[in-house]
Amino acid sequence: MKRIAVARLFQETSSFSSKKTTIEDFKQFGLHFGADIFSQVSDLRDEFCGFMDAARQATDLELVPIMWAVGWTGGALTQDTFEFLKEKLVNGIASTPSLDGVLLAFHGSMAAERTDDTEGAILSAIRRVIGDKIPLVATFDHHANMTRRIVDNLDALVAYLTCPHRDTLETGLRGAHMMQRLLRREIAPTMAFQKIPMVTPADKYETEKEPLKRWFEAARKLEERPEVLAVAQFPVQPWLDVEEFGWSVVVVTDNNKALAEQLAADLAQQAWDMRHEFLVNNPLPEEAIRMAVQQEGPIVLADGSDATNGGAPGDSTILLEEMLKQKVDVTTYMTMVDPEAVEKALAAGIGKEVTVNLGGKQDTYGKPVRLTARVIRTSDGKFRIVGGSHHATSVNMGRTVLLQAGRIHLVVSERLNPGHDPLVYRHIGLEPKDAHIVVVKCVVGHMHAYAPIMKKTIWIDSPGATPSNLSRLNYQRVPRPLFPLDSDMAWKAR
Numbered sequence: 001m002k003r004i005a006v007a008r009l010f011q012e013t014s015s016f017s018s019k020k021t022t023i024e025d026f027k028q029f030g031l032h033f034g035a036d037i038f039s040q041v042s043d044l045r046d047e048f049c050g051f052m053d054a055a056r057q058a059t060d061l062e063l064v065p066i067m068w069a070v071g072w073t074g075g076a077l078t079q080d081t082f083e084f085l086k087e088k089l090v091n092g093i094a095s096t097p098s099l100d101g102v103l104l105a106f107h108g109s110m111a112a113e114r115t116d117d118t119e120g121a122i123l124s125a126i127r128r129v130i131g132d133k134i135p136l137v138a139t140f141d142h143h144a145n146m147t148r149r150i151v152d153n154l155d156a157l158v159a160y161l162t163c164p165h166r167d168t169l170e171t172g173l174r175g176a177h178m179m180q181r182l183l184r185r186e187i188a189p190t191m192a193f194q195k196i197p198m199v200t201p202a203d204k205y206e207t208e209k210e211p212l213k214r215w216f217e218a219a220r221k222l223e224e225r226p227e228v229l230a231v232a233q234f235p236v237q238p239w240l241d242v243e244e245f246g247w248s249v250v251v252v253t254d255n256n257k258a259l260a261e262q263l264a265a266d267l268a269q270q271a272w273d274m275r276h277e278f279l280v281n282n283p284l285p286e287e288a289i290r291m292a293v294q295q296e297g298p299i300v301l302a303d304g305s306d307a308t309n310g311g312a313p314g315d316s317t318i319l320l321e322e323m324l325k326q327k328v329d330v331t332t333y334m335t336m337v338d339p340e341a342v343e344k345a346l347a348a349g350i351g352k353e354v355t356v357n358l359g360g361k362q363d364t365y366g367k368p369v370r371l372t373a374r375v376i377r378t379s380d381g382k383f384r385i386v387g388g389s390h391h392a393t394s395v396n397m398g399r400t401v402l403l404q405a406g407r408i409h410l411v412v413s414e415r416l417n418p419g420h421d422p423l424v425y426r427h428i429g430l431e432p433k434d435a436h437i438v439v440v441k442c443v444v445g446h447m448h449a450y451a452p453i454m455k456k457t458i459w460i461d462s463p464g465a466t467p468s469n470l471s472r473l474n475y476q477r478v479p480r481p482l483f484p485l486d487s488d489m490a491w492k493a494r
């Protein structure tokens with residue numbers, strides 16, 4: 001029997017959000033330790049459930065659960081929060097006797113106030129504890145910012161193959177199988193890592209659409225070769241302001257370093273050659289709303305600049321303000337994070353009118369909007385997201401109210417919501433199909449759930465913590481030159 005320590009640590013940072021992520025945010029979306037984890041997460045179909053499935057299918061694997069910590073997305077972790085989670089994970093592994101391996105599920109683009117490469121820091125601390133002989137394998141989101149330190153401390157890694165991320169469970173299974181084969185000495189993984197000096201908007205990150213489809217299919221083709229164990233591609237999420245930033249690719253081969261290096265360089269060069277295809281030019285809010293009103297619904301207005309699955313706070317009022325200005329008179333759904341407004345609405349009661357200064361309190365790009373609305377319904381803001389369309393977790397938006405102002409229906413919650421998921425509306429009795437405009441606080445994560453029920457998505461160029469128009473961001477720490485910030489730079493894969 002082989003004993004494997006397992007954990008999931010997931011948070012996706014936007015360096016451009018003013019709201020720091022604390023331990024409370026992890027408690028909101030799930031923070032569990034030890035044996036408790038199995039019963040808390042077993043229905044979620046996340047990477048951790050993939051580890052559990054692999055152990056069930058095998059006769060020689062025993063999982064030792066250490067930590068399951070999901071902070072969803074937000075600003076950088078406070079340093080205390082990061083140090084706490086790191087210590088819990090590293091000490092949990094250190095205090096587990098007779099381990100044969102360590103298997104982890106990361107997001108890969110989590111940053112803390114004073115630590116850019118949090119996953120790298122954690123992995124090197126684990127490596128110090130377990131030494132060089134015990135295998136260490138991890139799984140990552142394809143939006144991860146891969147670093148040399150992460151790669152050097154791992155024996156092997158795998159990443160999601162889809163966006164929106166439908167293969168969370170399968171990624172866990174692939175990571176676990178890599179570990180099993182390693183322990184049985186069937187393989188001797190070696191990795192090549194190639195950073196690509198580019199950052200591109202998340203708009204073109206769907207793996208079933210061009211241009212990313214072509215790049216991902218090229219990698220799947222390489223994986224058909226028996227000596228290629230895995231190809232992990234990382235078109236990084238663009239809202240990080242950290243050192244060693246940018247796209248990357250990792251190729252894992254069975255003990256063939258030269259081949260891994262060659263294939264990583266080929267894929268990096270291919271991505272670089274495609275770089276202009278990833279740029280977008282979206283309409284400003286004024287035009288986007290006009291288009292949405294005039295066209296046949298239901299239409300998704302993707303407020304990607306306030307993406308609550310990309311690290312933004314979810315209380316941007318830029319679209320709401322413009323809708324009120326244009327006196328939008330079609331059925332419209334929108335979400336807003338605002339604990340003060342929730343408090344006021346609950347005090348007024350269902351059926352009553354309430355006047356609030358809504359949103360614009362955490363988001364620093366817009367301002368609160370004064371609005372009189374009727375209180376329609378309330379909820380406890382709790383539901384579960386099962387993997388298969390996006391990251392799985394248990395959601396607690398805090399107390400939530402449905403307000404209606406004219407034909408605008410606002411789901412207002414005390415805390416962050418997963419903006420890509422229709423459950424944000426459905427859990428409080430709104431069906432997105434019934435609206436003309438549904439605002440999703442997301443860039444492409446909503447496509448899996450919304451594409452079958454909506455006529456189209458209109459993306460918007462607005463200011464915020466997670467914009468598509470990267471020239472809106474004031475990057476300070478990223479390495480330069482970096483495409484498209486330095487648009488005429490030259491580069492060649494090694």
Ligand SMILES: [Zn+2]
Pocket residue numbers: 141142143165
């Ligand atoms: Zn992702």
